[in-house]
Amino acid sequence: MSRAGDLDEADDAVRVRMVVNGRKTACDVAPRDTLVDCLRNQLELTGTHAGCEMGACGACLVQLDGRAVHACLMFAVQADGARIDTIEGLAESGVIADLQAEFHRRNALQCGFCTPGMLMTAHDLLSHDARPDRETIRDALSGNFCRCTGYEAIVDAIAAVAEARTTKASQPAEGSSS
Amino acid sequence: MKARAFSYFRARTIDEALDAAARSGDEARFIAGGQSLVPALALRLQAPRLLIDINHIDDLSGVTREGEWLRIGALTRHCQMLTEPLIAQFAPLLRAAAPYVAHPAIRNRGTLGGSVALADPASEFPAVVLALGAEMEIAGPAGRRRVGADEFFVDLFETALAPGELLVAVHVPLFRANQRIAFDELARRRGDYALVGCGMIATVEQDLIADIRVALFSVGNVPTRARSVEAALAGACLDADRIAAAQAALDGDLAPDDSDDVPAAMRLHLARVLLGRLLGSLLGRLGETA
Ligand SMILES: Cc1cc2nc3c(=O)[nH]c(=O)nc-3n(C[C@H](O)[C@H](O)[C@H](O)COP(=O)(O)OP(=O)(O)OC[C@H]3O[C@@H](n4cnc5c(N)ncnc54)[C@H](O)[C@@H]3O)c2cc1C
Ligand code: FES
Ligand code: FES
Numbered sequence A: 001m002s003r004a005g006d007l008d009e010a011d012d013a014v015r016v017r018m019v020v021n022g023r024k025t026a027c028d029v030a031p032r033d034t035l036v037d038c039l040r041n042q043l044e045l046t047g048t049h050a051g052c053e054m055g056a057c058g059a060c061l062v063q064l065d066g067r068a069v070h071a072c073l074m075f076a077v078q079a080d081g082a083r084i085d086t087i088e089g090l091a092e093s094g095v096i097a098d099l100q101a102e103f104h105r106r107n108a109l110q111c112g113f114c115t116p117g118m119l120m121t122a123h124d125l126l127s128h129d130a131r132p133d134r135e136t137i138r139d140a141l142s143g144n145f146c147r148c149t150g151y152e153a154i155v156d157a158i159a160a161v162a163e164a165r166t167t168k169a170s171q172p173a174e175g176s177s178s
Numbered sequence B: 001m002k003a004r005a006f007s008y009f010r011a012r013t014i015d016e017a018l019d020a021a022a023r024s025g026d027e028a029r030f031i032a033g034g035q036s037l038v039p040a041l042a043l044r045l046q047a048p049r050l051l052i053d054i055n056h057i058d059d060l061s062g063v064t065r066e067g068e069w070l071r072i073g074a075l076t077r078h079c080q081m082l083t084e085p086l087i088a089q090f091a092p093l094l095r096a097a098a099p100y101v102a103h104p105a106i107r108n109r110g111t112l113g114g115s116v117a118l119a120d121p122a123s124e125f126p127a128v129v130l131a132l133g134a135e136m137e138i139a140g141p142a143g144r145r146r147v148g149a150d151e152f153f154v155d156l157f158e159t160a161l162a163p164g165e166l167l168v169a170v171h172v173p174l175f176r177a178n179q180r181i182a183f184d185e186l187a188r189r190r191g192d193y194a195l196v197g198c199g200m201i202a203t204v205e206q207d208l209i210a211d212i213r214v215a216l217f218s219v220g221n222v223p224t225r226a227r228s229v230e231a232a233l234a235g236a237c238l239d240a241d242r243i244a245a246a247q248a249a250l251d252g253d254l255a256p257d258d259s260d261d262v263p264a265a266m267r268l269h270l271a272r273v274l275l276g277r278l279l280g281s282l283l284g285r286l287g288e289t290a
Helices: A035-042 A087-093 A097-105 A115-128 A134-143 A152-170 B014-027 B037-042 B085-090 B092-100 B112-118 B124-132 B227-233 B240-252 B264-283
Strands: A014-020 A023-029 A061-064 A067-070 A083-085 B007-010 B028-031 B050-053 B063-066 B069-073 B135-140 B143-148 B153-155 B166-173 B179-186 B196-205 B208-217
Touching: A023 A035, A035 A061, A061 A115, A067 A115, A087 A115, A097 A115, A097 A152, A115 A134, A115 A152, A134 A152, B014 B028, B014 B050, B014 B135, B014 B166, B028 B037, B063 B085, B069 B085, B085 B092, B092 B124, B092 B179, B092 B196, B112 B124, B112 B166, B124 B166, B124 B179, B124 B196, B124 B208, B179 B264, B196 B264, B208 B227, B227 B240, B240 B264
Parallel strands: A014 A083, B007 B050, B028 B050
Antiparallel strands: A014 A023, A061 A067, A061 A083, B063 B069, B069 B166, B135 B143, B135 B166, B179 B196, B196 B208
């Protein structure tokens, strides 16, 4: 990592080590490379989308140490030592399988550009608030733009998953009564 | 667009950050949450040659009670305003304002110190800090100093922070049982910067307003205290007439400019409406025991 004062080597590659989707990863980036560019171009994790690249659209959301953040508003060097989970990681692990199924069932996507960000926001919301009302869901989605679907089906899908998860949690676990 | 090339330095201590800044003079910027700085770099509104990352400096984190003050570390994230019990108990006006700041993912990363140091006149927290009469703890080459909010916000995006100085913490006087707060803003869309916003804290004695501090944002170059409004309310019994008088007094406190989408007269009107609503809500809560 460069030391303060090495101004003439500004664009030289810096080695960054992170745990991406549970795997230890190292790559070389210029300090000005954003995390979203690093994920897409170097690690070929193209599920994280680059839209506005200024924090307005929510297409680039990833999890940084377990919290949703914009990958366009962070430089990759800043993630050195951090745990990053992208939409690929959440999908593989199965933690958002019910959200994915419900989005599919309710046509909560058309072109799909916004969908990874929508799922990231939904996952972040439901991990902190198991029973959000529709107003809370809409509020949580205020930083996610969708240019095709309209938001109604997306809110429906998230509300349905919240409902299904709480119903499941309140039922006794299988076999526990015998 | 992409940022111009820069070097990156991750500071571990306040002294390391100050040293790095001192060596690079005007060419360096501190990066906290990056939620305002990174877009500015991407648009090349700014093009520093060195970024000093302050996110890993332990001394900038944490919320602690110190005597009659709550010390809130500069790195406290916006989302912590909603979850930190000490803030709920001792600085509820910050908590009340937090849901209005940007969107959830930006609140996960943006910091109180970054918001206050940037001093965007449309931002919620600088106005709240002003209403609370908070003090900013600043570290620089010459040591530490504390600057009161009334002196801290100097002009458009300009504060008492000199180049190379670091905002270390915001100190807020502890909230007391006989105090009441109110906060609201008018925006076109949830999460957008406000057309006008206002935060206030009143000290109540025997159903009278003994003292009140009212600060507005999105009304000029800096967050602005409504001193004529405060004078119209101090020592008074709050009722409909008094609220109307306070609304009228607001004309003496604000002189907004015409902007492309909001004429000055409209902004002043919105500010009066908002002030009326907030004082109305305060009126309903004067007799409550906290
Ligand atoms: C889409 C979008 C919507 C937003 N909406 C709102 C909104 O409604 N209301 C609102 O208030 N904000 C809004 N923001 C801005 C957000 O709140 C920022 O987090 C905040 O303004 C800056 O905090 P930061 O920690 O990200 O600072 P950074 O972006 O890291 O830094 C901002 C500036 O402050 C300086 N700085 C940072 N920390 C310190 C320190 N400790 N000492 C000295 N200087 C320091 C930096 O050098 C830089 O010049 C929005 C941002 C985006 C992208
Ligand atoms: S690409 Fe990051 S918010 Fe639009
Ligand atoms: S489905 Fe196309 S942007 Fe949302």
